[in-house]
Amino acid sequence: MLIFTRKGDCIFHLDLTEKLDFSDTQKITGRRKLVFGLLLSLKSYVKMLSAEEFKCYSTSCYKLHFYELLTGIKFVLISTPKIAGDLTHLLKNIYIYQYIPFLSKNIAYELGTPIKCKHFRDNIEEELRQYSN
Amino acid sequence: MYAKSISKPKPEINLSCFSFLFSEIFQYLSKNDKEKDIEQSLIDFANPIGERVLELAMYREKTKGKRYTNIVDVLHFIRGPVWKLLFGKMAEDLQQSSEDEDVYFIKDLCPITNKYTCTRDSINCAAFIAGIIEGVLCSIDFPAKVVPHFAEDDDEFTDSTLFQIKFTKGALEYEARYSGDS
Amino acid sequence: MFSKSEKISVELLSLTYGTFVARLLKENDNAEEVNLQLHKIGSNIGNRLIDEFLSKSRKTACKDFREIADVIAKYGFKMYLGVTAEVAKWNEDDTQFSIYIENNPLSEFVMLPIHLQQTLWYSNLLCGVIKGALEKINVMVECEFKQDTLRGHDSTEIIVKLVEIVEDRYEDDEM
Numbered sequence: 001m002l003i004f005t006r007k008g009d010c011i012f013h014l015d016l017t018e019k020l021d022f023s024d025t026q027k028i029t030g031r032r033k034l035v036f037g038l039l040l041s042l043k044s045y046v047k048m049l050s051a052e053e054f055k056c057y058s059t060s061c062y063k064l065h066f067y068e069l070l071t072g073i074k075f076v077l078i079s080t081p082k083i084a085g086d087l088t089h090l091l092k093n094i095y096i097y098q099y100i101p102f103l104s105k106n107i108a109y110e111l112g113t114p115i116k117c118k119h120f121r122d123n124i125e126e127e128l129r130q131y132s133n
Numbered sequence: 134m135y136a137k138s139i140s141k142p143k144p145e146i147n148l149s150c151f152s153f154l155f156s157e158i159f160q161y162l163s164k165n166d167k168e169k170d171i172e173q174s175l176i177d178f179a180n181p182i183g184e185r186v187l188e189l190a191m192y193r194e195k196t197k198g199k200r201y202t203n204i205v206d207v208l209h210f211i212r213g214p215v216w217k218l219l220f221g222k223m224a225e226d227l228q229q230s231s232e233d234e235d236v237y238f239i240k241d242l243c244p245i246t247n248k249y250t251c252t253r254d255s256i257n258c259a260a261f262i263a264g265i266i267e268g269v270l271c272s273i274d275f276p277a278k279v280v281p282h283f284a285e286d287d288d289e290f291t292d293s294t295l296f297q298i299k300f301t302k303g304a305l306e307y308e309a310r311y312s313g314d315s
Numbered sequence: 316m317f318s319k320s321e322k323i324s325v326e327l328l329s330l331t332y333g334t335f336v337a338r339l340l341k342e343n344d345n346a347e348e349v350n351l352q353l354h355k356i357g358s359n360i361g362n363r364l365i366d367e368f369l370s371k372s373r374k375t376a377c378k379d380f381r382e383i384a385d386v387i388a389k390y391g392f393k394m395y396l397g398v399t400a401e402v403a404k405w406n407e408d409d410t411q412f413s414i415y416i417e418n419n420p421l422s423e424f425v426m427l428p429i430h431l432q433q434t435l436w437y438s439n440l441l442c443g444v445i446k447g448a449l450e451k452i453n454v455m456v457e458c459e460f461k462q463d464t465l466r467g468h469d470s471t472e473i474i475v476k477l478v479e480i481v482e483d484r485y486e487d488d489e490m
Binding site (some may be wrong): 069070071072073095098099100104105111 | 334363364365366367369370375376451452453
Binding site for chain 3 (some may be wrong): 147148156157158160174
C-alpha cells in the first residue's frame with residue numbers, strides 16, 4: 001500500500017508480501033514514480049472516457065485500488081487479482097479512522113513528510129491482513 | 134454582562150478544534166522555548182489558564198470567596214468541579230501516595246491532550262493539564278509541583294495518565310496553620 | 316452529523332487561545348506582528364483541518380466559489396466553533412464575500428486593553444484557518460478581518476477574496 005501527496009511525493013509505503021527490498025532505495029523510488037505516473041495517466045484517461053471516477057483496475061497478476069481526496073492525497077493499494085470488486089471503501093476507512101486521527105491531528109507529524117508513526121503503520125498492517133485472510 | 138455570560142455552562146464544541154489549536158501551540162513552544170524541556174514549557178504555558186479556571190469553577194460552584202484550608206478538600210474540588218468544567222467529567226481517581234504524605238495522584242483515563250498524539254514514549258502532552266492544575270493550586274494558596282506520568286498498569290493503547298501532585302512546604306504549613314486554628 | 320464528534324468545553328478553548336495570544340503579544344514587538352503570526356498558525360491549522368472536514372461533511376467538490384462560501388459559513392463554523400455564520404456582501408463578479416460571525420467562541424471572555432483595540436485582530440487565527448483549508452483544495456484566497464466586536468464594532472466580519480483556483484499540473488515536476 002502506498003500514499004502519495006498532491007505533488008507526487010510518496011509518504012507511506014507498506015509491503016506485506018515482504019518481497020520488496022527497501023534497502024535498494026533507487027529501485028524503490030523508481031517503483032514509486034512508476035506507480036504515481038501510472039495513476040495520473042489512468043486518471044486522465046478514465047476522465048476522458050466516462051464521468052465515473054477511477055477506482056480500480058485489474059490485470060492477470062495484480063489489482064490496483066485507488067482513492068483520492070479533494071486535498072490531493074492519494075491512497076493506492078495493490079492486491080492479488082482474486083479480490084472481488086474494488087477496495088476503495090477500505091482505503092476510505094483507513095483515511096477516516098487512521099490517517100485523520102494519527103496524522104492530520106498528530107502533533108508530531110508534519111504534513112507532507114514521510115510517515116513514521118508506528119501506530120499508524122501497525123494499524124494499517126492489521127487492517128490489511130484481516131482483509132487478505 | 135460579564136457575570137451573565139460566565140454563570141452558566143456554555144454549550145460544548147468540537148474537540149478537534151482544541152486539538153488543532155493545541156498542536157500548533159505545541160509546535161510554537163517547541164520552536165520558541167528551546168532551552169526548556171517541552172513538558173516544562175507546556176506546564177508553564179498552562180499555568181495562567183489555571184488561575185482563570187479557578188475563578189470560573191468557584192463561580193459556578195457558588196463557592197466564590199470560600200477559603201479552602203485543607204489539602205484533601207482542594208483536591209476533591211479539582212477532581213470534581215474543575216475537571217467537569219474543563220473536560221465535562223470527573224477525573225477517574227484520586228489517591229494519596231503510599232510513600233510520601235505530601236504527594237497525591239489524580240488519574241485521568243484519556244487526557245484530551247493525548248488523544249491524537251503518538252509520542253507516548255517520550256513526551257506526555259498532558260503536561261498541559263498538569264500546568265492548569267498547578268495554576269489552580271497556586272492561586273488557591275496551595276502551591277504544588279505537578280508532573281504527568283503515563284500510568285503503567287494499563288493496556289498500552291490507552292493514554293491514561295497519573296498527575297503526580299507534590300505539595301510544597303508552604304502549602305503544608307498553610308494547611309497546618311488553619312487546622313491548628315479550628 | 317455534528318453530534319458524533321467528541322466535545323470539549325468552550326471555556327477551555329477560549330482560555331487556551333487567550334493565553335496563547337497573550338504569550339504571542341509578550342514575545343513579539345507589536346500587535347501587527349502578532350496578527351501575522353496568528354494568521355500563519357491558523358493557516359497551518361487549516362491545512363490539517365480540511366481533511367477531517369471533508370471526511371465528516373461528506374462533501375464532494377464544490378462547483379463554484381459561492382458554494383464554497385456557503386459550506387464554510389454553514390458547515391465549517393458550525394462544525395468547529397458551534398456557531399453559524401452569515402455570508403453576505405458579494406461583489407459583482409462573485410470573487411469576494413464577507414462572513415459575519417455571531418458569538419465568536421474564541422473571544423468569549425475577552426476585553427481588549429485600549430492600546431490593542433486599534434491594532435490587534437484577536438481572532439485573526441480564523442482567517443488563517445480559512446485560507447489554509449482552501450489552499451489545500453487548490454483554492455487560493457486572501458482573508459482578513461474587517462470588523463470585530465472586540466474593537467467596539469457592531470459586528471464581527473471577515474472578508475474572503477478569491478485570488479485564483481489552480482489546476483493540478485504535473486508537467487512541471489521532474490518526474
